[in-house]
Amino acid sequence: MTQRHAPxxxxxxxxxxxxxxxxxxxxxxxxxxxxxxRRHLAVDLAALMRQATDDLTRLYSEPPDPAEMHIRFLGWLRSVRNV
Structure with missing residues (x-):
């Protein structure tokens, strides 16, 4: 399925x-x-978090905060059932 809200x-x-x-x-x-x-959702989001961290580190003089990236990409999964 194609995401409308894609990165x-x-x-x-x-x-x-x-x-x-x-x-x-x-x-x-x-x-x-x-x-x-749903388990693969966490695995795929972790890989995307790594890509985003690499991209944002190349783009900006300050690398993204690792804790903020974790919350952004993975932290919300705790509120999703059966992940």
Missing amino acids: LKPLWVCTADLLNWPCENAKAELVADYEHD
Whole structure:
């Protein structure tokens, strides 16, 4: 399924609303897309977090804060059931 709220790389903002990706709508789309394979959602988001960290480190003089990146990409998964 194609995400409407996809990441615009290398900036890692949402293509639909220009908020930091994953925005709330992207999270809902991801949960729906991974409905039957939620464990892989965490694995895929971890890989995307690594890509985003690498991209943002190249773009800006200050690298992104690792704790903030973790919260942004993985921290919200705790509130999703069956992940």
